[in-house]
Amino acid sequence: MGRLQYWAIMTLSSPLWLAARARLTARFLRNPVRYCRKVDRRAMTFPDPVDGMAHLLVDNNGVKLHVATHGLGTGKPLMLFLHGFPETWASWRHQIQEFAGQYELVAMDMRGYGESDAPKGVKNYTIDYLVSDVLVVVKAAGHAKCILVAHDWGGSVAWHTAALCPEVVDKLVVLCSPHPAAFKDPKRFTGEQLKRSSYMMMMLSSVAESHIRNSDFREVERMLVEAPFGARRAGTFSQQDIDRVKAALARPGSLTGGLNYYRAAIAQGTKWRLEAAERIYDTPVVAPTLLMWADQDLAFLPQMFQQGEDKLVEQLTVVCLRDCSHWANQDRPEQPVLGRPASTSNRGSMIMLKVDASSATGVPSSPRPGTPRLVPKQD
Numbered sequence: 001m002g003r004l005q006y007w008a009i010m011t012l013s014s015p016l017w018l019a020a021r022a023r024l025t026a027r028f029l030r031n032p033v034r035y036c037r038k039v040d041r042r043a044m045t046f047p048d049p050v051d052g053m054a055h056l057l058v059d060n061n062g063v064k065l066h067v068a069t070h071g072l073g074t075g076k077p078l079m080l081f082l083h084g085f086p087e088t089w090a091s092w093r094h095q096i097q098e099f100a101g102q103y104e105l106v107a108m109d110m111r112g113y114g115e116s117d118a119p120k121g122v123k124n125y126t127i128d129y130l131v132s133d134v135l136v137v138v139k140a141a142g143h144a145k146c147i148l149v150a151h152d153w154g155g156s157v158a159w160h161t162a163a164l165c166p167e168v169v170d171k172l173v174v175l176c177s178p179h180p181a182a183f184k185d186p187k188r189f190t191g192e193q194l195k196r197s198s199y200m201m202m203m204l205s206s207v208a209e210s211h212i213r214n215s216d217f218r219e220v221e222r223m224l225v226e227a228p229f230g231a232r233r234a235g236t237f238s239q240q241d242i243d244r245v246k247a248a249l250a251r252p253g254s255l256t257g258g259l260n261y262y263r264a265a266i267a268q269g270t271k272w273r274l275e276a277a278e279r280i281y282d283t284p285v286v287a288p289t290l291l292m293w294a295d296q297d298l299a300f301l302p303q304m305f306q307q308g309e310d311k312l313v314e315q316l317t318v319v320c321l322r323d324c325s326h327w328a329n330q331d332r333p334e335q336p337v338l339g340r341p342a343s344t345s346n347r348g349s350m351i352m353l354k355v356d357a358s359s360a361t362g363v364p365s366s367p368r369p370g371t372p373r374l375v376p377k378q379d
């Protein structure tokens with residue numbers, strides 16, 4: 001059944017891949033030199049948003065994660081930031097400036113991105129690995145819990161972390177990332193939303209790498225700054241910001257790493273039947289949750305951010321950001337990120353993420369968080 005669903009999705013997506021291939025071929029024929037253009041950004045350096053940041057590596061069972069930190073060890077609560085596709089920790093530069101000194105801050109490069117390792121294989125990007133990265137980083141930072149702030153794909157990881165490991169998440173702030181259950185709810189995931197999500201189906205094929213990489217990552221620039229998808233405010237992304245994103249995507253394995261999140265998401269929900277992926281549909285989030293959506297976010301219709309009949313988020317506040325694109329943390333950095341009551345409720349015990357061995361899916365054995373180790377990053 002799951003396998004059938006998987007192949008149905010792949011078959012339905014294949015016309016999109018063919019169309020994308022045709023577009024790329026046309027683009028190549030129009031201007032082969034431009035199509036093949038590559039800029040070497042390896043020598044570029046990018047400044048930190050505030051002074052006194054420390055860049056560290058955290059080891060999760062052999063996968064090294066780069067974290068940009070500020071104020072660790074000062075005894076303040078931990079605020080942990082998870083970025084989305086196709087960005088890096090630096091997408092949180094405004095929030096780091098805002099909250100430096102008030103919290104211990106950690107913005108991670110998620111696996112497959114930026115200066116974190118990009119392990120090979122789609123299976124290395126299933127949600128249990130992504131959640132285990134968060135757990136390891138929280139522990140390595142010397143904390144038991146965090147205020148988890150997340151955007152886009154980071155949001156999906158954050159929803160799973162908050163639901164499946166409630167003890168680790170004190171409060172949850174999600175931008176432009178619907179609860180995973182919204183994607184399965186016909187009232188929220190309508191035909192119109194399916195159209196908006198069709199880019200996700202494009203990501204399932206290797207054509208996506210060419211689509212994004214050609215002409216010196218032209219597509220990245222289009223996504224970030226050009227209408228209709230790009231930031232609403234001119235200057236939201238400086239040339240340096242764009243270079244930083246492109247430089248990160250050009251690292252070996254990086255672009256495929258980011259795309260593998262989409263590929264793993266489809267496979268884990270269908271043919272792999274990953275337990276952590278299934279449990280999200282009946283495990284409520286107990287942490288007080290602030291969900292922000294943007295009225296000009298072309299990826300999602302507003303209904304995707306409504307609470308479903310399942311009431312899977314126990315304490316939910318939903319805020320609409322007006323005249324704001326998908327890139328909300330950068331387009332509207334003045335947003336009220338933490339207008340939350342201080343109350344928290346912790347319920348349930350820590351749930352170990354594990355894979356059902358009997359499902360014979362070939363998914364690697366449960367990625368238990370390794371022993372966290374913080375080591376200074378060499379430049």
Ligand SMILES: *[C@@H]1O[C@H](CO)[C@@H](O)[C@H](O)[C@H]1NC(C)=O
Nearest residue numbers: 118119120121122123124364
């Ligand atoms: C996951 O990544 C590790 C480290 O790069 C690699 O050794 C392993 O083969 C990968 N697993 C799969 C299933 O691809």
